[in-house]
Amino acid sequence: MRQDEIWDADTARRYDTPGVGMFADDVLGPTVARLAELAGDGAALEFAIGTGRVAVPLARRGVPVTGIELSRPMLAELRRKADEATIPVVVGDMATAEAPGRFALVYVVFNSISNLLTQAEQVACFRNAARHVVPRGRFVVELGVPELRKLPPGQTALVFHDEPGYLGVDTYDVLNQQLVSHHVTYDDSRQGRVSRSPQRYIWPSELDLMAQLAGFDLETRHADWHGAPFTAESPSHVSVYRLANA
Structure with a gap:
């Protein structure tokens, strides 16, 4: 992106x-x-x-x-x-x-x-x-x-924040030193919204x-x-x- x-x-x-x-x-x-x-x-x-x-x-x-x-x-x-x-x-x-x-x-x-x-x-x-x-x-x-110390072997994703109506997940590409933050907002309906931001850590x-x-x-x-x-x-x-x- x-x-x-x-x-x-x-x-x-x-x-x-x-x-x-x-x-x-x-x-x-x-x-x-x-x-x-x-x-x-x-x-x-x-x-x-x-x-x-x-x-x-x-x-x-x-x-x-x-x-x-x-x-x-x-x-x-x-x-x-x-x-x-x-x-x-x-x-x-x-x-x-x-x-x-x-x-x-x-x-x-x-x-x-x-x-x-x-x-x-x-x-x-x-x-x-x-x-x-x-x-x-x-x-x-x-x-x-x-936060790579938190990643178990073989796992590429970490939840960095979790509260009612919001879930934040980081996915890591450790070979290329990249991560993508995924921001999920939701309510009581079945609808949610996802935004993403790529980064180089x-x-x-x-x-x-x-x-x-x-x-x-x-x-x-x-x-x-x-x-x-x-x-x-x-x-x-x-x-x-x-x-x-x-």
């Missing part, structure tokens, strides 16, 4: 879930607070800005935010919240598109870097971040840790090598936006890279 097929108008309309899930205050609040701290007095650039889940509250905190976004339907939802003067956005691929200016902080959150389906594209994303940051600027990546050590290729050094890695220690059991991480060539 192409990314423009996944992030279509229907998905964009259903993406925002105000107050719950990834839009819950206890999820979004620490994210925005940490990014504002890292941006300091400088400007920020968000790769895959989407509907503005993070960018809108970050801009409200006084951080000038620019975005890059491939999906025009997602951008249309963002425009319901903030105009071009408030949050300018370049339509394009986060691995190659260029935004005007230089930024203290570039960030990509909620596993969005894994939407780039090849290692080469993911390395290009790091290099694109390096082109956009000021000397000693930072690139922040929020990303899940692959990245190990933390591989992510660090991508960073080195682009001229970044790992500055910090935590298990979440609160700053909890990252351990072997952490399901995700927030990694902060700093440009080394200055």
